[in-house]
Amino acid sequence: MRVKASLIALLAALPLATAPLPAAADGGRWGGGWATAVQQPTATPWFPNWSQQGFDNHSVRQVIRTSVAGTHLRIRLSNAYGTAPLRLTGASIAKPAIGAAVRPGTIRPLTFARSASVTVPAGGQAASDPVRLPVRALEQLTVTLYFQGTTGPATFHSIAMATSYRAKGDQVRDAGGAAFTETSLSRYYLSGLDVSGRKDTVVTFGDSITDGYGATNDADDRYPDRLAERLAASGTPVLNAGIGGNRVLNDSACFGEKATVRFRRDALAQPGVRTVIVLEGINDILFAQDTSACAAPNPRVSANELIDGHRALIRAAKSRGVRVVGGTLPPFKGSALYSEYGESVRQAVNHWIRTGAEYDAVADFDRALANPDPRHAGELLPAYDSGDRLHPSPAGYQAMADAVDLSTVTSRR
Structure with a gap:
């Protein structure tokens, strides 16, 4: 409980922006058109x-x-x-x-x-x-x-x-x-x-799978890009706040500040934000097996610790009146840092995301990407694998975008 309380307190204390930004030229409010996390x-x-x-x-x-x-x-x-x-x-x-x-x-x-x-x-x-x-x-x-x-x-x-x-x-x-x-x-x-005029913005928040590693350079075929295409007719912007290698619970010299620190700046401070889709946690699991400098610190994390981190993000979003959608963690069996312990943590976190009723909605990326053959349980479907058994291919990113129920990111409360 102390961990959860400290995460929530830290999120509440962080400023949303370093300075106010000017109003839109037409007198309306700015909406997001494109973004990246720094x-x-x-x-x-x-x-x-x-x-x-x-x-x-x-x-x-x-x-x-x-x-x-x-x-x-x-x-x-x-x-x-x-x-x-x-x-x-x-x-x-x-x-x-x-x-x-x-x-x-x-x-x-x-x-x-x-x-x-x-x-x-x-x-x-x-x-x-x-x-x-x-x-x-x-x-x-x-x-x-x-x-x-x-x-x-x-x-x-x-x-x-x-x-x-x-x-x-x-x-x-x-x-x-x-x-x-x-x-x-x-x-x-x-x-x-930013684009002039009030718009209800969707922010996709996560790690390299949101960032788009495994997509095609200069082709705009990451999952947030494909989701933006699905939402284009409704005038709903989609912003990508993924950082490759990012984690929920630990900072990294190479992969950005932890999600519980950067969430307010990279997600909740975006113009017109109405919904955030969270897909984070796989690197917290994987990096316990990684001894590189970029992975440090790399403690072994439990499902309960990850869930407490997710709860901190949920409470920060809801305190701002922002809808928050939980993305289940995709399969990674066969990847370089796979472990049976890590798989048990992933399964436990995914069960909580699906059944805990703490997120406003669920985007089940795990089921969208998983190989349905029981002989290959816990693996990406080969057609959706970019080649490392962890990151989706462009076809996999399309499947992720298709797994998002558009009504959960466009409807008002």
């Missing part, structure tokens, strides 16, 4: 990135996809893990062409309090002024950020499953892509795109 700068062998060295007279170009239509847009920048103020010299938003190139007639310079530049305090965030650029649901956009000086280590998102581009000098208004000779599969400083 992490502290770190080097990882599987996704080399620019976070530790940061930028120096560089332009960084990042392609995103909005899940809803709108007429006015703004971007959000995060310096959450910066140790010094971040100076952004210029920025623009446009519609993409091929690769790093953009369509010339769509380039819109971005301003911050009517200035082309902005200084984001260490630990803080900033939002651009509204800019008129009508977009359709599921349309891609390209954001270019220019840093004239040295940034130092960069707040970033490791597993983007999308290409970011880097060039020397100021390329904010450059429609061509030739100057962008370097690429990365991570995101930098860009934490959100």
Whole structure:
């Protein structure tokens, strides 16, 4: 009980945002269009990135996809893990062409309090002024950020499953892509795109299975992307707040702060949030078998400890009037860190999610992805396996999106 009480107290004490953000251009409220969860700068062998060295007279170009239509847009920048103020010299938003190139007639310079530049305090965030650029649901956009000086280590998102581009000098208004000779599969400083008008936003919160590891680079075929496609006609945005390797109960140098710490910022502080789908816990189970530095600390966790962590998330969401949907933990038998003990914990947590009646609804990802052959119980269906017996393939991510009952994420209480 002490663990549960401390988790709830910690969540209640955390601020929802570092500073208020401006109102929408049309007088309405902002809704989420796209988002990512940020992490502290770190080097990882599987996704080399620019976070530790940061930028120096560089332009960084990042392609995103909005899940809803709108007429006015703004971007959000995060310096959450910066140790010094971040100076952004210029920025623009446009519609993409091929690769790093953009369509010339769509380039819109971005301003911050009517200035082309902005200084984001260490630990803080900033939002651009509204800019008129009508977009359709599921349309891609390209954001270019220019840093004239040295940034130092960069707040970033490791597993983007999308290409970011880097060039020397100021390329904010450059429609061509030739100057962008370097690429990365991570995101930098860009934490959100908001669309004008009040919208009931769905946030998918989780680990690498929400983040989309195993999906196709630059194809927008993660489970949150496919869910956004299912909801596009209703005008309901879907934001991806997954972090690969993330855990419920322990922080990691490589995989972000634990879910019970980052939940308020990455889920409950999103514009217009109405529903959060939680899929977390498999890494708490797996990492007890992992001796790498990224997994530390890696205590063996019990089902009761994981359930207490989930309860803390549920209470934080309900205290804000946000609906919270529990995702069952998918099969992982045959994966590198599988253990019989871990499987028993997964089964116990899934039983509680399904029958405990503490979540407002359940998305049964386990049953959607599991091999139905009893000889292969606890395994992913081969067609849904990306190859590591843990992360779904694009077909598996589609099955996950199809497992979400849309009425549970769009209906009002």
